[in-house]
Amino acid sequence: MMSSFPHPHLLGIEGLAADDVHLILDEAERWIAFNRRPRRQADLLAGLTQLNAFFENSTRTSLSFEIAGKRLGAQVVSMAVAQSSVAKGESLIDTFRTLNAMQPDVVVIRHGETGAARKVSEIVDCPVINAGDGTGEHPTQALLDALTIRRRLGRIEGLTVAICGDIRHSRVAGSNMRSLPLLGADVRVVAPPALLPPAGELGAVAAYTDMDEGIAGVDVVMMLRIQRERMDAALAGGLSDFHHRYGLTRERLDRLAPRALVMHPGPINRGVEIEGALADDRGRSAILDQVENGVAVRMACLDLLTRARRGD
Structure with missing residues (x-):
């Protein structure tokens, strides 16, 4: 039986137990080996939609989350913030109320406001992963x-x-x-x-x-x-x-x-x-x-947080 992650979201290290961290690290180990294969495609997240919303510039985190989701078989959608209604002044709350209506299965967010990921987790009906919020957590x-x-x-x-x-x-x-x-x-x-x-x-x-x-x-x-x-x-x-x-x-x-x-x-x-x-x-x-291991860790997080939605 697969181990379960006892939290609906990953908003920070604060609130996690040592066993929670060890679970993620142990799960990531198998994805490192997987990512070194010539062909890297799983179907664990097949049929699920992963929404990446990066309100700050990023190379390593944004691309590794995108690669992680795609290698797990998810439909990965990356929000173009500069071309979105955010540029017209739409609030974070209204933006994610709108996005939630599109029924994503997992949201990955980076935002310049400390606590933004927690705010979003209170709005949407799916797991939220904090990819960096202000001076808060990563x-x-x-x-x-x-x-x-x-x-x-x-x-x-x-x-x-x-x-x-x-x-x-x-x-x-x-x-x-x-x-x-x-x-x-x-x-x-x-x-x-x-x-x-x-x-x-x-x-x-x-x-x-x-x-x-x-x-x-x-x-x-x-x-x-x-x-x-x-x-x-x-x-x-x-x-x-x-x-x-x-x-x-x-x-x-x-x-x-x-x-x-x-x-x-x-x-x-x-x-x-x-x-x-x-x-x-x-x-x-x-x-x-660190860069290589980042893909594996993010695969582990996506897998663990969506198991309940998949019925695993």
């Missing part, structure tokens, strides 16, 4: 990150992970700061003071403002994209000063654990948060593994 990114760590290092429990960069504005950091401790990792964040969240939002996560101290001895270093529009608030010296003080370079690798893994959710600002040659070093960098 749960499938955290799940694919966890899967990547587990596959490359053999475990998550007991590892030390440093998340570095724009922590305050990062939904990737928000989800990983929930998922990785849930799975037994020791998590720390490293950033300039202006890019750290308020102390009350860190929970048990330790915060560092010195990069060399923050990454010392860690098993995984996860770099985040620096959002250039916010750099003036972070460092008076700008991008070059940020790279000098907080960029990941080969020289800084010596401070990590011997087999430490380098990760980045993309897109990368080469020469800012990470040295370009280091990002391309497949021996240390898991960045392309």
Whole structure:
């Protein structure tokens, strides 16, 4: 009997139990092998309609959800937001009331407003997957990150992970700061003071403002994209000063654990948060593994969330 996912939606890591996360990761494992076959077509979602609504630009997340749905056999429809009534001023609520009337079977949404995915889940009659909402959460990114760590290092429990960069504005950091401790990792964040969240939002996560101290001895270093529009608030010296003080370079690798893994959710600002040659070093960098694993994780999420609709 197939295991069931005990939640109607995937809106964030918050609210999930460790068993829920392990279920998704275990399901994703089989899709990695499937995706490496010469022919990759399943019919689990045959006859179901998957609606992708991306109100923000995306390459990795949007395309991997589209590929995931199509490989599972779904009818995948990607909403052209710029050509929709949203451009005429239609509200999020009215847009999804309209879309719900078209009877989609699963909705994948990315939106700039924190909490947008939850609002949509209260309107539509099908599962909703949050593909990133404002500065809130990006749960499938955290799940694919966890899967990547587990596959490359053999475990998550007991590892030390440093998340570095724009922590305050990062939904990737928000989800990983929930998922990785849930799975037994020791998590720390490293950033300039202006890019750290308020102390009350860190929970048990330790915060560092010195990069060399923050990454010392860690098993995984996860770099985040620096959002250039916010750099003036972070460092008076700008991008070059940020790279000098907080960029990941080969020289800084010596401070990590011997087999430490380098990760980045993309897109990368080469020469800012990470040295370009280091990002391309497949021996240390898991960045392309993250991309590959993202398709498998999203296939697992689509499968698990639609099983009740399929009668499985």
